Amino acid sequence: MRRSKYTRPAWLGEQGEGGQGTADKPRLTTSAMIASLAGADQRTKPAPFGNALSALAETRPEVIGLTADLAKYTDLHVFAKAHPDRFYQMGMAEQLLISAAAGMAREGFMPFATTYAVFAARRAYDFICMAIAEENLNVKIVCALPGLTTGYGPSHQATEDIAIFRGMPNITIVDPCDAHEIEQVVPAIAAHQGPVYMRLLRGNVPLVLDEYGYTFELGKAKMLRDGNDVLIISSGLMTMRALETAKALSDDNVDVGVLHVPTIKPLDEATILKETSRTGRMAVVAENHTIVGGLGEAVAGLLMRSGVFPTAFRQVALPDEFLDAGALPTLHDRYGISTKAMTDSIKGWL
């Protein structure tokens, strides 16, 4: 959608005219939904990561928290308040954050290091790769603003974080869907010996999966609802959208199953193969990530290698582009990952 920066936006009209859209369709602003992805009437829980980590630390004295000037924005401030003597503010220095976490892991501690996904994946990559992954150290890297969860433009949109970390040996990648899951992910990744990259939803986080009697198990994909026509395979917030899409499509008599895959690496190959082998279903992989190198291509590769061919294979993912700045609801519609966009896409594919 990028225009020339020397062209005045058409919607602004001539000098003095135009403005914030119309009364029934106001033009959205970037800071709308800045701290939360929750819809207006959605149930939420505040700071599930910060609260779960604080609770975990009660029983695990080796747990420490580090951040690079983003405690408030990764919910680590909750932990810092509960355990001030175990909190390390490293300043805005992501490379240092990671190196120092590695050093503390070498001395037997279990660091939870937080920043935004872009700054871990891009700036600190070499430090994570060599200091942590290659040594297989017990560091948990927990990152807010995964994929397209901010309207600030490419500097803050971690649209390729999973592709980046999938290429890194030893590291486990977790992409939780909601507050209910995040609470369970925290102790589970602590119980796992080795490096973990976790995508974080922060602030007032939607609460969805408790209604499905769901429990998180590291490395396990789980069916949240069954369906005969379409199987949506999804992770992170796209699972929330997949469940809404399934409801919307059931009104059109399309029967949609949802397989939630919160652990992207290592992939639960057995469950994915079992569900995609069932005849007569279109497989749709939905992810809050570029179409390059994420869950979709991971599943596609697995199916090809295994000789499993669903009725059709489709991806709901972000385009291979630097994305626009703007309000998240606008961008999610524009790039096809809103519930409405996903529902329309699937209808078109059927």
Add this chain to the structure above:
Amino acid sequence: MTTSTGDAGRQASKPPMSNLSLADRAYHIRRHALRMGEVQGQGYIAQALGIADVLAVSYFHAMNYRPEDPEWEERDRFLLSIGHYAIALYAALIEAGIIPEDELKSYGSDDSRLPMSGMAAYTPGMEITGGSLGHGLGLAVGFCLGLKRKQSNSFVYCLFSDGELGEGSVWEAAWSASHWKLDNLIGIIDVNNQQADGPASEVTGFEPLAARFESFGWHVQRVDGNDIDALVEAFDAARNSTEPKPRIVICDTKMAKGVPFLEERERNHFLRVEPHEWQKALELLDAGRTA
């Protein structure tokens, strides 16, 4: 006059006695910023109010540019490393006539040329994309080397922040700039003693800042960044110095300067301002101007 060198040079701000037209510019920049802030209802307003005097002196005293031709080859380059300060730079670009004033109502809105985080591809007069912090000074080294190769007389101004000093890339660039004797580089640091998680002096601490840059081989000045006369003197000294060194002007600023009830807020990295408070903020800004 509060221009001085060294960390000991921090002094209380005094009302500017001269350069009233620059004070007018700074007032307008603050006004544009508040009106943009109102569009979002929240954001980096305190930074914009704090840095307005520095931008006024940069754009209306120090820099050479053509508003009608933002890419004029002989312009001085202004690199905004701190992308979140875009609201402040847009206000200056509006005041400089590079962006039409009525466009401020599109700040941070869908399909605007004024996104919340500054990007070169979106906005006339925005030289770099700065939201991933720690990029600006390294880019400035490259701009300066390129300009020197072209035998250009243009200066490169690079605005970065106290929080940004945590990034190692800033210090790589600081080292390199003095190695290459980049006397066409004028770094400006906004020391507002604030970053995302709290006061910069507490998050990790950055002093003694002047001594640090001196030890890296820079021509260093530290001024009250809300004192226009002091800024004028410092920018003149930076441009006119014959020392073969990059120059840094360390500016101690007050966040939300000019709007007393916002100045008092503590958590001001990302300010929330209630809808009814915007008018009050504009009125207080006006009152402070006439006082």
